[in-house]
Amino acid sequence: MAKLGVRKLNQLIGRSDLLDMKKGIEHWKAKGLDYTRIFYQPKVGSEVARYNCEKQDHGLDKALDHRLIELALPAIERRQKVSIDIPIRNINRTVGTMLSSEIAKRYGHDGLPDDTIHVRLAGSAGQSFGAFLARGITLDLVSETNDYCAKGLSGGRISVQPSPKFRGEPTENIITGNVVLYGAICGEAYFRGVAGERFAVRNSGAQAVIEGVGDHGCEYMTGGTVTVLGHTGRNFAAGMSGGVAYVLDVDGQFAKKCNTAMVELLPVYAEAEQDAKVAREIWHMARSDEAILRELIEKHAHYTGSQRARLILDDWANYRARFVKVFPNEYKRALSELAAKGRKLAA
Secondary structure, rough: OOOOOOOHHHHOOOOHHHHOHHHHHHHHHOOOOOOOOOOOOOOOOOOOOOOOOOOOOOOHHHHHHHHHHHHHHHHHHHHHOOEEEEEEOOOOOOOOOHHHHHHHHHHHHHOOOOOOOEEEEOOOOOOOOOOOOEEEEEEEEEOOOOOOOOOOOOOEEEEEEEOOOOOOOOOOOOOOEOOOOOOOOEEEEEOOOOEOOOOOOEEEEEEEEEOOOOOOOOOOOOOEEEEOOOOOOEEEOOOOOOEEEEEEEEOOOOHHHHOOOOOOEEOOOOOOOOHEEEEEEHHOOOOOHHHHHHHHHHHHHHHHHHHHHHHHHHHHHHHOOOOEEOOOOOHHHHHHHHHHHHHHHOO
């Protein structure tokens, strides 16, 4: 750097004129490559910075979470239950994240007891609603969310339902955006309506119920449980290596929309039909799929008032037979190996 007349690393940013490209150009692998446009330096005045020299104002001082933290102090400081009603607008982003940070600072990943902080919100939520939401926080939203809702969900609960003024059919209308539950590790999310693309992408532990999803649902999912009470887009379960999805095959076309490279499509047996040994050793948990699925749908009905959920529960025998279990091959193998180890230890 000294030989180049440079005193600080920042002074090297953008200085493509200092690059020695001779060896690269002459190497046989680079023959014919032209980087002229990549290394081009426009003529600009000395007052134009080549690297970040200004502080950005992200508007954090106006974040809705400051008010939430203030109202939730009894819960944060003394673990007392609090209930909050507050409006929300789409300029309010990452609502619940700063509040979750306060919980995590004091109580770590364990958070607070379930539903210690219950927040009811009305209005359209901005991006990343409930991102990294901590255990003990419940966010009930009436209206809709934007993209990245429940990103990194960390134990909290989110429920979203349309406004009472909405006159459309929830199973045919979007209520949450793209990339919902991205990288979620635990917690619950219930949406009375349809999600955009990449719902539950990289989900690794959260439970979720949705009434329809766009393309690439459960992409790269590694854990958790997702229940879809309606149509899916194409390429469902692409790269899905863990967790389980239950999909209501509304029109018998789901198999054509699912990417079966890494998953197997199975029926959801009634408890009496499901072999007890299979349940213990292969199937997700000691509980039957029917019990798990029904409980999730009951919760969805409870938290969102879903008519689709109530319809399914009222005609359970018929609808249960129409669900498809999406079961990753690697997850099935891992569960089998764990069961085998358990038998050896017990012997």
